[in-house]
Amino acid sequence: MEMIQIVGVGLLATVLVLIVKEQKPMFAFLLATFTGIVIFLFLIGKISAVIHMLEDLAVKSNINLVFLKTILKIIGIAYIAEFGAQVVRDAGQESIAAKIELAGKILIMVMAIPIITVIIQTVIKLLPV
Template sequence: MEIIQVVGLGLIATVLILVVREQKPMFAFLLAAFTGLFIFLFLIGKIETVIAVLQELADRSGIPSIYLQTILKIIGIAYIAEFGAQIVRDAGQESIASKIEFAGKVLILVLAVPILSVIVETVIGLLPTGSGSG
């Protein structure tokens, strides 16, 4: 039950942070940041497993790998931006956290443009041409 380990670590870190925060606020922030980073690194193996399964499904279905790679990059940007924004929020910097989230959204949009182009071209290709009587 890995979730019990993650929650346990989070609870222990929270208690330590609450105890330390008044005396050493910088140490409390670092403890929170490193706890978040540790949890993130703990989950990387799980993410790799999911990516492998998705890659296998894409290979079997004949979907070009560039689309799967782009979607995985988009998901990665979303997770990393959220993680970074939460750490910055923990430090009390809401405005910087908002900028990190905005940057993540812009980068996701940039990566999505080629996929959106293919979708639009496909839809246009499915539309009947205007070669009827008029």
């Protein structure tokens, strides 16, 4: 049912954007951006539930929460960078969108360093001397 609501909002916004675009392109862009934000806000509750479930699983399985939080931050960076790049693409700025995506990838790489370090240390411990 929720997906039907999201698609309905998206379709309605698309029709409105197409109608408004001919007369007021700036309003059409703002409407498209606002629609994306509304859909994201609609999903925050679901995202929060998933995060709490993953934290509970990590605690029950004695996984260091630092790693889980880092992975969740990485996923958040990926989603935010993608959303930002799509909004900028909608405005016709492909070059800036590419820079946003590059920045997201670099930030993800930086945040992944502690996890990669632990994986490499674990592999080295497993290797025979």
